[in-house]
Amino acid sequence: MSLHILLVEDDKPLQRQLVEQLSQYGHEVATADDGPGALAIVGLHAFDIIILDWMIPSIDGITVLRQLREGGMHVPVLMLTALGQVYDKVEGFNAGADDYVVKPVDPMELNARLHALLRARRINEQPSDTISAGDIVISPSRLRAWRSGRPLILSQTEFKLLLELSRNAGSVVTRPMLIERIWGHDFMPTTNIVDAHIRHLRVKLLEHGDDPISTQRGMGYLLRA
Structure with a gap:
């Protein structure tokens, strides 16, 4: 665009x-x-x-x-x-x-x-309470998420990760962007914290379908819409 x-x-x-x-x-x-x-x-x-x-x-x-x-x-x-x-x-x-x-x-x-x-x-200007990305639906106000109509049991960090990826579905979200928006601008990661939480999120998403998250090597992650 x-x-x-x-x-x-x-x-x-x-x-x-x-x-x-x-x-x-x-x-x-x-x-x-x-x-x-x-x-x-x-x-x-x-x-x-x-x-x-x-x-x-x-x-x-x-x-x-x-x-x-x-x-x-x-x-x-x-x-x-x-x-x-x-x-x-x-x-x-x-x-x-x-x-x-x-x-x-x-x-x-x-x-x-x-x-x-x-x-x-x-997204912030839209009145709808839900965000959809493919078969994934998220309600930010209710802190709930579903895939194919079935609820996802996510930790707070996993929910935030999925929400950020869904808001940018179809586009790459870089690791620095995820760190800033989920852990904060002053957070200094010493490990591959993003990758670890993405792995946990993938496991839960795979319970209800194929892996919708694509790893863009050297860049970040993309949630297929």
């Missing part, structure tokens, strides 16, 4: 690199070099998503984000920064950021996060 993206980044070499990489995925990318430029272009065009650098001239990224949210703009915003401290991430989320990526950025990871943000936003 092609996206109309606003990239706010003052580092010109990095800006050109990201524009080229995102364009290879079929996205249309507009750019701004500083806070005032970002606020001006946002008022003139409709974007699917905004990639916003934290440290930009004149008005920093957090201030730009707060002004966008205070103005009623609900476009998903992914913060891009060289900072990695937990408190910086918390400040970004409190200001209204939807996701957070620390430089240097892998283009495949960035593209996956952009699509995941849009899917999550659309």
